[in-house]
Amino acid sequence: MDAIRQARVAFYLTGSRPVAELEPVEGLHFGPALLARYRDLGSLRHDFPAVLLAGAEAAVGVRPLSGLIDDALKEVAHGEAGERISQHALRFETLLRRAVAGGARGSLRALWTETARQAGADEDEQLRDSLDRIIDAFDVDGELADCDAELPPQLFSHVWQQIQHEKARRLASSVARLVHRVSNILRADFARSTEGRSADSLKASIGGVDAEAIDFDAMSRVLRRTANRTTITEERRRRLEQLASALQSYDFEPQAFRFTSCSRALAAWRERFPMLIDVARAIAMAELEIAGDYREDRHDAFFADYGADGLSPEDISMFADYLVCVNAATMDAQEQAALMEILSSGLPIKILVQTDDILEDALQGSARRGFGRSAPHFANMAVGLTDVYVLQATASHLLSCTGRIADGIAYPGTALFSVFSGATGFSADLPPYMVAAAAVESRAFPVFSYDPSAGADLASRFSVASNPQPEGDWPLHEFSYEDEERRKVSASIAFTFVDFAALDERYARHLARVPHAQWDDAMIPVGEALEAQTEDPPDRVPCLLMVDRQDQLQKVLVDEKLLREARRCREAWHSLQELGGIHNSYAEQVLAEERQARRPGPPQEGEAPPEAVPEAAVPATGEGAAVEAEPEPEPSPDEAYIETPRCTTCNECTEINDKMFAYNDNRQAYIADLDAGTYAQMVEAAESCQVSIIHPGKPRDPDEPGLEELVERAEPFL
Amino acid sequence: MAAAASHCLLRLYEERHELEDYQSGVPRWCTGCGDNAILAAVQRLCRDEQLRPEKTVFVSGIGCSSRFPHYMKTYGFHGIHGRALPVAEGIRMARKDLHVFVNTGDGDCCSIGAAHWVHAIRYNMNMTVFLHDNQIYGLTKMQVSPTSPKGLRSNTTPRGAFLEAMQPLTVTLGVQNVSFVAQAVDWIPELLYDIVSAAYKHRGFSFIRIVQRCPEWLPNLFEPWLHDPERVRLLHHEDGLEVSPTLARVYRNQEHHDPSDIDRAREIASCIDPIPVGILYRNPEVPCYEDLRETDHLRTNEFIKSGLEAEFDKFTVWPSA
Secondary structure (H helix, E strand, O other): OOHHHHHHHHHHHHOOOOOOOOEOOOOOOOEEHHHHHHOOHHHOOOOOOEEEEOOOOHHHOEEEHHHHHHHHHHHHOOOOOHHHHHHHHHHHHHHHHHHHHOOOOOEHHHHHHHHHHHOOOOOOHHHHHHHHHHHHHOOOOEEEEOOOOOHHHHHHHHHHHHHHHHHHHHHHHHHHHHHHHHHHHHHHHHHHOOOOOOHHHHHHHHOOOOHHHOOHHHHHHHHHHHOOOOOOOHHHHHHHHHHHHHHOOOOOOHHHHEEOOHHHHHHHHHHHHHHHHHHHHHHHHHHHHHHOOOOHHHHHHHHHOOOOOOOOHHHHOOOOOEEEEEEHHHOOHHHHHHHHHHHHHOOOEEEEEEEOOOOHHHOOOOOOOOOHHHHHHHHHHHHHOOOOEEEEEEHHHOHHHHHHHHHHHHOOOOEEEEEEOOOOOOOOOOOHHHHHHHHHHOOOOOOEEEOHHHOOOHHHHEEOOOOOOOOOOOOEEEEEEEOOOOOEEEEEEEOOHHHHHHOOHHHHHHEEEEOHHHOOOOEEEHHHHHHOOOOOOOOOEEEEEEEOOOOOEEEEEEOHHHHHHHHHHHHHHHHHHHHOOOOOHHHHHHHHHHHHHHOOOOOOOOOOOOOOOOHHHOOOOOOOOOOOOOOOOOOOOOOOEEOHHHOOOOOHHHHHOOOOEEEOOOOOEEEOOHHHOOHHHHHHHHHHOOOOOEEOOOOOOOOOOOHHHHHHHHHHHO | OHHHHHHHHHHHHOOOOOHHHHEOOOOOOOOOOOHHHHHHHHHHHHHHOOOOHHHEEEEEOOOOHHHHHHHEOOEEEEOOOOOHHHHHHHHHHHOOOOEEEEEEEHHHHHHHOHHHHHHHHHHOOOEEEEEEEOOOEOOOOOEOOOOOOOOOOOOOOOOOOOOOOOOHHHHHHOOOOOOEEEEEEOOOHHHHHHHHHHHHHOOOEEEEEEEOOEOOOEOOOOHHHHHOHHHEEEEEOOOOOOOOHHHHHHOOOEEEOOOOOHHHHHHHHOOOOOEEEEEEEEOOOOOOHHHHOOOOOOOOHHHHHHHHHHHHHHHOOOOOO
16 A cells, blocks of 8 residues: 555544645635635525515515525516616616625615615616615515524514414404403393383483484383393303403503513413413303303302413414524523423423524533534434424524414424524634534435424424435535536535535544545545445545635545544434425335335145136226115015105195104104004005005904005005 | 303203104194294204204295294294394394304295395395295295296296296305205105204204195195106215215216306206205305404493483584583
């Protein structure tokens, strides 16, 4: 083994770089080759900046600026000026994006005006015209937000607030309806009372205009004497008055239910809970009272204990949800315990756990603080609790998850949102959006959701579909570059955990640059190395394709520790894939067994060939097939009987003899007692029956007069 | 919502209603009248669905069939001629919690009440409408009705009716927003019950025309159909009626008809002989008028007063200052 290869293997195994053969990458500002084209994020149209739409419906409460501009262009970029407006708009969008990335904040309209002024719109009439037309086409406004550490709490609070406002509106309207209906009962009762029928009350109810034309004293005397005087009991009146007052005691202040600490949220919930019980009880009682179904003997005892064992999820979901925004790095043991308590409680508390650094824990010798890399595992654990809504996502993907964020907040139980912001502080000048997006791409922080309300099984509840190429270990991408002879070279490369780690300055010591002159076939792409079995000593060493600031391709060796970490990451991804139904080991096992079982083999001795199913055994299910009749035993013509199911309840037979003929539970006739009448009545009934379903049979009494004639008359009905 | 909890409570303590709980008085209809069969089927439905009598209302106009509410121990409104439907619509609009049924005859619905009938179909408010069609004015002793067959001799047409009979099913199926149309005959009680039940379960304006015998004035009109099962065609479908094997033994003339097929429904509706029996058309997607007009506004005294004042102000002549 030559010196160069020895040095590479040594670096791979130990992580130490022999200076002569391998170069350090610290300070060289290398980036993964696949991210090279995204270096200037400001010029690329993407989800950010986003507009947190004010007063909009929760389902579409957040829109990318680029989407809003596209919609506006569809509306105004027509005719001669169309091309000019489009170009101005797209150029201005870039300016606005750079301004927001540079820290500018405010509402879309305010920032639009300010940036337009800076862009010289005051002097350029055409530019001003284009921008005015675009902004006039916006029918919305809202705060602009960029993808940074501030985004998760800002976005979640926004969506949460919209949902709470809608909830508050619904509850307020429902309570107002109940109060109105309860008050109506009281008012109707008053109108029936002696006081309500007094001359003064009657006069007040008519109004002033024609008051002199009516003698209210006389009217009062008549009404008191004649009209219905039933009034409700004193106890019920008191109950109704209390209900009206309890219903109006709930104070809905969504802003009061936002917290930055799990323990404080829990304490606030406990303090407020007795009041919620009172209101929920009042609502349930009022519904019963309004329907006229309240029974004191039955319901008093029930409502006395109402809420003693907690409220039902339906009751709880009427009230405000609590929102807790915490940062994983600042959570101490007490906070973690409170978080666990909330997660297992089922309370309508929605927790956003934000992680800014997911690589910290993986570093050797780092003092562990907070969750670090364990944050993803924490979200996995919450899935295990089965009734917690879980969403894991990075800040870069939050906009595409807005629907699921709203679902989680509207879910009638606890929800955990685990979000990686990408603002690690260790990625040089790379924007947090790129770091966050790379975390999803590299499976370091996959996006997944678990919605317990979506169905009974994992297949309906769990989804990893939002990840790039979810069926693969790593997403594969085409990468093209020019070699030294200016020939185009294309390769398919996997974006792995190593690419993500290479963005972090702290991981530079796990990488070593190979001078161009030393490139050879013994350096294999990381994706390939991760698939291969580990050899000792390895023939080939993994290397990463990177690009420097001059867009020159570089090959960088990766040490074994980083590769091991990538394998751990892949294992974690595999378990998520299985939950999401991808490469499920049970399913694959069953499939393999089934294939084995179906493989044609020589028939075993004594084994009979499978019998053909006789045609007659196959049920006829063809369309249009008539309903087949079931054979039924024919009744004897000697016995009297009625085809009861065909009786039309016409009363003919019961009028003849209501002891002999009677109606069953469905009011259809049957022979109740044959001995209760004569054969003559039986024959008469058969003749009168509108639908001819009475069959008189043979006479039972041979001595009955006129039998011969009766038998003849009965003949057609036997 | 809390409503769910209180509904559970209701169910917990609800009393069971038997068929007798819906019976009120002895019907004054003639012995043998088809109205009795309809009454029995409807009372059975009320019992099977456990409709609470105080939450159920039957509305009628004028005629033999319109005496129906008197024989139901529920709320009832015996209205004026031809106006059963507007009354029922008012009830439905004000009290969405009630089960609303309408009983109307061929004269009440298809003659004097025809305009209300057409618009009630279009409004598609959630109610079940029984058209008791005996093809004659019975209560006033045998005058021709819009559905009387051509040539029928009656007190008003001694030389026979001059016009072709109106087909209530084709009219109903021709109106926009139609959502449920079925036909039953009073002499097959099992199917009558099944159709009444399906109509009740449909949310919208469920219209059932019930071909009904009048033994007093037209005792022989339906004799040929009554005694020849081949002259009744049963419509069956997985999404419509499932015919029992016992019934299938007697009525072998059957058609597999999909109730969502309005074109075929219209063809079937214009068939007089054999009489089609079953669900001709059903479309649960048609919106109900009461839902379209749903509003969050509570009708408080203040709200009503301010609305009235605003209307009055339009016509008030203010004395000059």
